[in-house]
Amino acid sequence: MAGLASDGSNPDVRLLYDVNGLAKSAPGWVDRAMEFIGEYGILLAVVLLVLGCWWSARRRPDTESAVTAVAGMVWAPLAAGIAVLVNVPIRGFVGRARPFVEHQGLDVLVKGKTDFSFVSDHATLTMAVGAGLFVAHRKFGLAAIGLALAEGFCRVFMGVHYPTDVVGGFALGTAVTLLLSPLAMALLTPLVRAVARSERGRVLVRSRRVRRVAAAAAVDIPEARSESGRNDLAA
Structure with a gap:
């Protein structure tokens, strides 16, 4: 793989110089901002999106859809951790040096x-x-994918990755998440459902407000039916 990046005529290297060249021509404050965004900022934004997805999932109108959504939300960071672990032997096997090691x-x-x-x-x-x-x-998934694309651009802009490093990361993260998703959801969904039924843990799956609204609606429906029956008898 390192050989692919050693030739200056290679499209991978040309795109690296084109994108990183933006950093050379940008003001210093832009470089500092991109350094923070690419190294820490987007990761923090992704964490906030996961929390936002959880907050939204807890407000689903019925318990089962909330359980499924929360299980999917839990799987997202777990999949990310597994994908990064899978990348450890890949990096060692490929052995591709950072771009600044081979290119001036x-x-x-x-x-x-x-x-x-x-x-x-x-x-x-x-x-x-x-x-x-x-x-x-x-909605949250599209926002997170947009952040991932921005992260990939930042890594090349910062001069620490080739474009193909980024594309490979996108492919690896997507493959691990989607290929293991059926098994993960089969394991996580019953677990989240059990949490939803527990007295202390149910707030992690459904908000108190939604549960109160659902309980009130369940009480109103029988009362409405009873009132309708009395009206029919009176008629």
């Missing part, structure tokens, strides 16, 4: 990166979460 003139915004380059952990993690959230909640 790059504007490297994050120093001290000594590990291998293929595939990008950041791209893998963010896309795994995006794919997982998309299964649980389309």
Whole structure:
């Protein structure tokens, strides 16, 4: 894989220089902002999206749909962790050096990166979460996928990854999430359903307000039927 990146005529290398060249021509504050966003900011935003998805899932009108949505939300970060672990032997096997090791003139915004380059952990993690959230909640999933794409751009902009490192991370994160999703949901859904039935844990699956509304509706329906029956008898 390293050989693919050694030739300056390679499209991977050309795109690396084109995107990283934006960092060279940008003001210093833009580089500092991109460094923070690409290293920490987008990861923090992804965490907030997971929490937002959980908050929304708890407000589903019925228990079963809430259980399914919360189980999908739980699977998203678990899938990301598994995908990053899967990447450990891949990195060691491929052994691709960071782009700034083999190519001169790059504007490297994050120093001290000594590990291998293929595939990008950041791209893998963010896309795994995006794919997982998309299964649980389309709106939050699309937002997370958008953040993953932005993360991939940042990693190349910062000069710490080739574009193919990012594409490989997207593919790995998506594959791990979707391939293991049926098994994960089969295991997580009964667990989340049991939490929803417990006295202390049910608030993690359904909000108190939604449960109160559902309980009130369940009481109103029999009363309405009883009133209708009395009216029929009176008629």
